[in-house]
Amino acid sequence: MAMKINMGEFHERVEKGIHNTFMRGAVAGAQERLRTRRLEAAEELGNWEEWRALGEEIRQHTLENLDYYLMQLSENVKKRGGHVFFAQTAEEANDYICRVVASKQAKKIVKSKSMVTEEIHMNAALEKLGCEVIETDLGEYILQVDDHDPPSHIVAPALHKNKEQIRDVFQEKLAYTKTEKPEELALHARHMLRHEYMTADVGITGCNFAIAESGSITLVTNEGNADLVTALPKTQITVMGMERIVPTFEEMEVLVSLLTRSAVGQKLTSYITVLTGPRDKGEVDGPEEFHLVIVDNGRSDILGTEFQPVLQCIRCAACVNVCPVYRHIGGHSYGSIYSGPIGAVLSPLLGGYDDYKELPYASTLCAACTEACPVKIPLHELLLKHRQTIVEREGKAPISEKLAMKAFGLGAASSLLYKLGSKVAPTAVHPFTVNDRISKGPGPLKAWTDIREFPAPEKERFRDWLKQRGNE
Amino acid sequence: MNVTLFVTCLVDLFHVNVGKATVELLERLGCTIHFPEAQTCCGQPAYNSGYVKEAKEAMKHMIRTFEHAEYIVTPSGSCATMFKEYPHIFKGDSEWEERAQHVANKTYELTQFIVDVLKIEDVGARLEGKATYHTSCHMTRLLGVKDAPLTLLQHVKGLEVVPLPNAHNCCGFGGTFSVKMGPISEQMVDEKIQCIEQVEADYLIGADCGCLMNIGGRIERKGKPIRVMHIAEVLNSR
Numbered sequence: 165m166a167m168k169i170n171m172g173e174f175h176e177r178v179e180k181g182i183h184n185t186f187m188r189g190a191v192a193g194a195q196e197r198l199r200t201r202r203l204e205a206a207e208e209l210g211n212w213e214e215w216r217a218l219g220e221e222i223r224q225h226t227l228e229n230l231d232y233y234l235m236q237l238s239e240n241v242k243k244r245g246g247h248v249f250f251a252q253t254a255e256e257a258n259d260y261i262c263r264v265v266a267s268k269q270a271k272k273i274v275k276s277k278s279m280v281t282e283e284i285h286m287n288a289a290l291e292k293l294g295c296e297v298i299e300t301d302l303g304e305y306i307l308q309v310d311d312h313d314p315p316s317h318i319v320a321p322a323l324h325k326n327k328e329q330i331r332d333v334f335q336e337k338l339a340y341t342k343t344e345k346p347e348e349l350a351l352h353a354r355h356m357l358r359h360e361y362m363t364a365d366v367g368i369t370g371c372n373f374a375i376a377e378s379g380s381i382t383l384v385t386n387e388g389n390a391d392l393v394t395a396l397p398k399t400q401i402t403v404m405g406m407e408r409i410v411p412t413f414e415e416m417e418v419l420v421s422l423l424t425r426s427a428v429g430q431k432l433t434s435y436i437t438v439l440t441g442p443r444d445k446g447e448v449d450g451p452e453e454f455h456l457v458i459v460d461n462g463r464s465d466i467l468g469t470e471f472q473p474v475l476q477c478i479r480c481a482a483c484v485n486v487c488p489v490y491r492h493i494g495g496h497s498y499g500s501i502y503s504g505p506i507g508a509v510l511s512p513l514l515g516g517y518d519d520y521k522e523l524p525y526a527s528t529l530c531a532a533c534t535e536a537c538p539v540k541i542p543l544h545e546l547l548l549k550h551r552q553t554i555v556e557r558e559g560k561a562p563i564s565e566k567l568a569m570k571a572f573g574l575g576a577a578s579s580l581l582y583k584l585g586s587k588v589a590p591t592a593v594h595p596f597t598v599n600d601r602i603s604k605g606p607g608p609l610k611a612w613t614d615i616r617e618f619p620a621p622e623k624e625r626f627r628d629w630l631k632q633r634g635n636e
Numbered sequence: 637m638n639v640t641l642f643v644t645c646l647v648d649l650f651h652v653n654v655g656k657a658t659v660e661l662l663e664r665l666g667c668t669i670h671f672p673e674a675q676t677c678c679g680q681p682a683y684n685s686g687y688v689k690e691a692k693e694a695m696k697h698m699i700r701t702f703e704h705a706e707y708i709v710t711p712s713g714s715c716a717t718m719f720k721e722y723p724h725i726f727k728g729d730s731e732w733e734e735r736a737q738h739v740a741n742k743t744y745e746l747t748q749f750i751v752d753v754l755k756i757e758d759v760g761a762r763l764e765g766k767a768t769y770h771t772s773c774h775m776t777r778l779l780g781v782k783d784a785p786l787t788l789l790q791h792v793k794g795l796e797v798v799p800l801p802n803a804h805n806c807c808g809f810g811g812t813f814s815v816k817m818g819p820i821s822e823q824m825v826d827e828k829i830q831c832i833e834q835v836e837a838d839y840l841i842g843a844d845c846g847c848l849m850n851i852g853g854r855i856e857r858k859g860k861p862i863r864v865m866h867i868a869e870v871l872n873s874r
Contacts (some may be wrong), residue, residue, distance in 0.1 A: 176819075177821065178820060182823055246804040269753070347811075425798070461802075468646070469698070486756070486804070488805045488808070488824055489817075489820055489824075491805070492824060492827075523817055525817060526817060526820070527813070528806045528808065528809065528813045529684060529810055529811075530773035530806035531777040532777070532804065532805075532812065533776055548683075548684065548686070550686075551684070551686030552688050554686055555685070555687055556686070556689075558688075565685070569682050569687040570684060571687070572690060573693045573694060574691025574693075576676040576682075576693070576694035576697065577676070577693035577694050578676075578697070579674035579676060579697070580674070582645075584678040586645075586649050587649065589649060596687075597656060601856070608815065611814075611816075612815050612818075612853070614818060615814075615818055615821065615825070615854060615857070615859050616825070616849075616850065616853030616854045616856070617852075617853040618849075618853060619651070619849065619853075620651045621650055622649065624653065625649060626643050626647055626648045626652045626655035627643075627671070627673065629652060629656060630659065630671050633659075
């Protein structure tokens, strides 16, 4: 699966993440800033819960009628002189994109930020063709310069790096001589990139929302890089996940408002660009040719299942920014370009349980994600559904756990068994008990007592006390 | 008022003092306590691990045990949330959905019951010292009980309640998460303890024994001078 990053066992990745103090400092700081800004932006809008409900309704309606809207989008893009390609798999998408690029004899490609192109590993396919692919989003550019370090966050891909680390990367790779001041770093990247836009043959973008009624695509950025990517090269290719669509401009406006406020706490980002087809007669800029690649890559398998709500996602990362697990392990531990709660739900669906079976358990089910989601995806409930699927359909749960849960089911469903079990519990753990505490527990208790003290079961249960007291 | 106590398995077996405090407190506030002996566990350990079939057996048993109660009160936000989830879990089950709804409608977390049903904000408690309150995730986000515990704590004489920094972050318990994902859980609980130390609280107060076992167990292991108390114990202090 192309979305896979950081090979190796989940627990090893987590261990590595936990010991990366730079990353953890950067993530905790970013979480606090982004969370506070999001709450302020939501407050400022007023009646936030009504906006969320509207966002959910729009996304659900669109998914229920996805075939209709995709058809409408496709027809309208063609009417405006664009080309549309439906790719069922990552390979089909890359093949098509490579064919277009090859037909233009293109050598240099500039790209704005796009998660779906990461998902299908498009850059690698184009590089194999002999093309130079240049990321123009500042975060993505930093990662590309740093020997293709994978993204750790769906909105801020280089979130795991602090400014000193970025300075070091620039010094090593780009002959940078100035300080770690963000302004100086950004200015240097801008100098490096400006020339690339001017000389690129093809521009490739992602798509925040496609608008079915007009055949337009919407791009949301703060850097304006997507505008240069789409204005200068002769050929534009836009790649979108098949669910990233809205019926009309009206719904786009609602979702963009939810997106920018949830992602970065802004009313609007610096640039929100709506593009329709290639350059028209009388227009001064824009590409001569426009291709829209609509990628399925496992999404239609999610439609109609209990996991369908995950397709409501508008990739704002609000869930990532409040996740207490992500906070400590960082994005790379997830082993997928989609990290945090949304990644823990989506990665097993797109990439399979073999690679991602631990992710649904990397959550305390604290529901901070569900509470933050601007389109009301019940993320913690979907994590639970994954766990249920792993136990019931995939049969991947450990045998010891199965036996323990079987015993639990029997014990908790029978007052007699429960009473008996709870009566003998203090005796059973007596050999491990010192001063009513267990510090080195046996069997399943060990994982608990490796970290914390465990209270020994009390000799007199609550029910015994109550009975003696005479309550019934 | 007739209160049927769902004491929770953690309190029944490990934190008996929390149960005692709950009974004494509610009686002092004029309630008559009933305790169905058949009660076991709400089913959450199995449900949250994906063992829905096993969990449902426990849930049906609890529905049978509690469906004739007038008010069901429990000293746990998380277990109360589980009871509230029953109708959702049995959705479409012609025999159990309605009965589950019936149980859910009558279920209250302890502080919610005192403030919203008994309409009492000052229970006449006294405790000297500085405390901070841990907002447990299920109680706050899923059950939606945010203000009741703080309202009650503000009226405890002698007690200074200070806000806990980063209170919104989970303590790292998460049921089986605490053992399945031990290293992550450890980082989470350590950050929680750092926040408690930051405000120099004598007491950490919470309304869920799961969180308190986690935070308290780690505090003990590290030998920190912070006393962990369930809110029922605080409200029963005189």
